[in-house]
Amino acid sequence: ALRGSIALKAQKEYQSYQYHLQPQAAFKVAILGAAGGIGQPLALLIKMSPLVSALHLYDVANVKGVAADLSHCNTPSQVLDFTGASELGSALKGVDVVVIPAGVPRKPGMTRDDLFNINAGIVKNLIEAVADNCPDAFIHIISNPVNSTVPIAAEILKQKGVFDPKKLFGVSTLDVVRANTFVAQKKNLKLIDVDVPVVGGHAGITILPLLSKTKPSVSFTDEEVQELTVRIQNAGTEVVEAKAGTGSATLSMAYAAARFVESSLRALDGDGDVYECSYVQSDLTELPFFASRIKIGKKGVEAFISSDLQGLTEYEQKALEALKPELKSSIEKGIAFANKQA
Ligand code: NAI
Secondary structure: OHHHHHHHHHHHHHHHHHHOOOOOOOEEEEEEOOOOOOHHHHHHHHHOOOOEEEEEEEEOOOHHHHHHHHOOOOOOOEEEEEEOHHHHHHHHOOOOEEEEOOOOOOOOOOOHHHHHHHHHHHHHHHHHHHHHHOOOOEEEEOOOOHHHHHHHHHHHHHHOOOOOHHHEEEOOHHHHHHHHHHHHHHHOOOHHHOEOOEEEOOOHHHEEEOHHHOEOOOOOOHHHHHHHHHHHHOHHHHHHHHHOOOOOOOHHHHHHHHHHHHHHHHHHOOOOOOEEEEEEEOOOOOOOEEEEEEEEEOOEEEEEOHHHHOOOOHHHHHHHHHHHHHHHHHHHHHHHHHHHHO
């Protein structure tokens, strides 16, 4: 019950934060890939945060206009733009949280793994600069395939001698946001009350919503479990197909990423009640990286909510075993890429 109420508090605070725009803290946030489909609305949402004093927008092109536009909003943070590799170091100096949505998105018919060849190299280069300029920052990785890009980032940080596993986060918040929305619709619940933990990874069957752990407690038929699980797993593809070649989820992703940034800033600011799901280095299972609910504190991951993985239904237990080989191979692919390049 405590866990449920804490998650709800986080959600309610996030949803009301834009109405309380007195500066409350002075954190610096950088977005790498800030001119993109996710980057722009994410920058807008972070510009509205009362916890941010400076917003550093970095991209390889087109970021000047985005920053000029945003800078006219009369909210506390200062917006600075940085374009191209020569300005990357300055974009990162002194930053508390780095959010990385840089890279190419999916088109219809593509899996997240199809993005590996392009995005792996982008994430590697950006993380090298993070290691050199703000090794203590919280790092939020959005670029897909998250199942592999987070292990790549970990390896690069290790090579640079600055890896802190508590501060490297794969952003899987959108899976939770989707699960909450779909369950509330299906069960006619008040949206703000619903919280579903989503574990595993962030691609296809590795996305495992633990519907039996939904708060408030609600019962599902076997058919509902099957239908909701598959819809949550394929929700990204639903958007890719509806956008018909023009991109993948950007607005809901920006909303989810902004929630995760706000939670991280609240944790950095000393709030002791911050819980989110994230794909992180973990020993909850035999896999080195695993998404689960975590408690976030000033120093990053403070605790893993292992009780979510206890007392699973037979369906969930089977799905958990079934996702492990795919997640394992995505992790190994990332690690091999990072070390081959070294
Ligand atoms: P987009 O193509 O609209 O934007 C990507 C931006 O990254 C562009 O502005 C581009 O100039 C920039 N970029 C490319 N190389 C860069 C580099 N080396 N340094 C800095 N910036 C660079 O793509 P969108 O829709 O914003 O998606 C971005 C990524 O987020 C994709 O990999 C996508 O698969 C992923 N994604 C992740 C989700 C998640 O739940 N974790 C959900 C949705 C998308």
